Amino acid sequence: MKAYVFPGQGAQFPGMGKDLYENNLKAKDYFTRANDVLGFKITDVMFEGSEEQLKQTKITQPAIFLHSVVLALTTDEFHPNAVAGHSLGEISALVANGTLAFEDGLTLVLKRALAMQHACEINPSSMAAVLGLEDAIVEDVCRSIEEEIVTPANYNCPGQIVISGTHKGLEIAGEKLKEKGAKRVVPLAVGGAFHSPLMQPAHDELEEAINATNFNAPKCPIYQNVDALPYNDVESIKKNLIAQLTAPVRWAQSVANMISEGNDHFVECGPGKVLQGLIKKVDRSAKTESI
Incomplete structure (x- = not known):
């Protein structure tokens, strides 16, 4: 079909x-x-x-x-x-x-x-693509960041999740995700934290x-x-x-x-x-x- x-x-x-x-x-x-x-x-x-x-x-x-x-x-x-x-x-x-x-x-x-x-314009923010990690690990890292907003935004395919959040939240998440073994954390050229x-x-x-x-x-x-x-x-x-x-x-x-x-x-x-x-x-x- x-x-x-x-x-x-x-x-x-x-x-x-x-x-x-x-x-x-x-x-x-x-x-x-x-x-x-x-x-x-x-x-x-x-x-x-x-x-x-x-x-x-x-x-x-x-x-x-x-x-x-x-x-x-x-x-x-x-x-x-x-x-x-x-x-x-x-x-x-x-x-x-x-x-x-x-x-x-x-x-x-x-x-x-x-x-x-x-x-x-109200909430300056952005997104980043996380490559090479299981969904559950990305979710756990996002949940662990309590002082900023950062969350999974796009479950695109196995090993590729896009996260959304404040600029500081994405910075903190990027460091933690790399420590967890992410192949890359790539900032995206978008105007805000869509789907968050x-x-x-x-x-x-x-x-x-x-x-x-x-x-x-x-x-x-x-x-x-x-x-x-x-x-x-x-x-x-x-x-x-x-x-x-x-x-x-x-x-x-x-x-x-x-x-x-x-x-x-x-x-x-x-x-x-x-x-x-x-x-x-x-x-x-x-x-x-x-x-």
Whole structure:
């Protein structure tokens, strides 16, 4: 069975989506509608902008969402048995499986991006990738740091966890993790501690927006980040989407659960091939491809 997966922030690149826009009339319509919804021409930045311009919060998340969703919705053979998205990609997945209308999903993504940026300004913070340690060791180290906030944020694949926290918390954690045998602790070029308690201001802003948005019954289950389990009921989906901003992304567990339930063929919808690489590290026998 096929599961379609959608990437999160960091997958952007200059020129993204331009071929789709120029060669597919249906795709062009989605891009045009997106410009109207956002109130500015995101296509100008996606197609002609620089890497620096694409890194702007209000550009990055809508751009990745747009590229991912348009790929899915304009592909004739798009018939998923399940969907999942990494962080931001969860909203893309919810549009792809019919839970959210295109315009509603894009509006939520923009509000999410701006809310996260606001939270970053309130609480200066960041993230770091920890390579080569078991999950339990990283969790224990984070729990041991009581004087600062630092917590697991992304369970990407075996041996790769991203942690989020205050700058001091990450510094202390990095030293302790290296003492525990981490191969590397790599600071990430991000604006804040995503998927941690430091995102509570964004959680509160987005909760109101999600509760005011119409959600439809999905056409197939979505494996959600907060607990890596499949959901079909709207109220649970909304609750999990709200919780996602301050909870870790359990990507490795989501992939393992999808595979255990028969979804052994993964199709990545969006820029890049990062998710395919992570999926292969969870299970080398899984079949992966891109649209």
